[in-house]
Amino acid sequence: MNTALPKKPTARAIGRRPSGAPSGREAILTVAMPAFARYGYEAVSLRKLAAEADVDAALIARHFGSKSALWMAVVDRLTERQKDYEPQIRALIACSAQRPREALEDFISLFAQISFEMPALPSFLLQEATNPDERLILLNRRVVTPFRRLCLPIIEAAQKAGVIGGTDPALVFSMVITAISVPMVAPTLFLQSESLTATERERVTTAAIQLLVQKAS
Known part of the structure; x- marks a missing residue:
């Protein structure tokens, strides 16, 4: 009869990630933006x-130092992700003079894709927009203004061709972005869907194009 006592589970060393898991810093950033987007800056608990x-709570202080620095790291991550889409946007700008309708429709589809791949992004922006302070100024300067400046030639070409009004x-x-982002923020409220799926993204994209892009005469 085996009388050996069962072995105690080996405790994971604090700060050491399981093999194959993202780094502690990456894991923190992954949950930080959805938390800021859902609860707002003031209500976010670093311990939670x-x-x-x-990860151990001390790891946040080790990597970021403070909640404000963590928030800033989230903004830095947004600017990095934004740059990933820059080549596609520049390609749309290049064809917008000759094919303004196609460029505009593809831009609407691209922004829907961005919102789908980063569902916390619209909520994050809207959450900060309700609290105008230094964070909103910084967010506007670092994220919103550069993206708007980059994309405006597509809108201007579409207006010149009579493809879109205004x-x-x-x-x-702003109206184009709102038409996409608001339904993405709350699919239960606006799409009568429990979650944001690829099908819902296509619904939003199609509806936005039909609403915003004027029909060819």
Whole structure:
């Protein structure tokens, strides 16, 4: 008869990630933006973030130093992700003079793809927009303004060709972005869907194009 005592499970060393798991810093950033987007900056708890990321709470202080620095790292990550789509946007700009309707429709589809791949992004922006302070100023300068400036030639070419209405390209750009991002933020409310699926993304994209792009005469 085997009387050996069962072995105690080996405790994972604090700060050491399981093999194949993302780094502690990456795990923290992965949960940080959805948390800021859902609860707002003031309500985010670093201790709860650490638990969700499966890291020791001290690791947040080690990597970021403070909640404000973590928020800034999230903004840095957004600017990095934004640059990933820059070649596609520049390709649309290049063809917008000759094919303004196609460029605009493809831009709407691309932004829907961005919102689908980063579902917390629209909520994050809207959450900060409700609290105008230094964070909103920084977010506008680092993320919103550069993206708008990059995309405006597509809107301007579409307006010149009569593909889309409006006289203020920046305002029309905002309306295009809103038409996509608002349903993405709350699919249960606006799409009567429990979750944001690829099918729902296509629904939003199609509806936005039908609403915003004027029919060819």
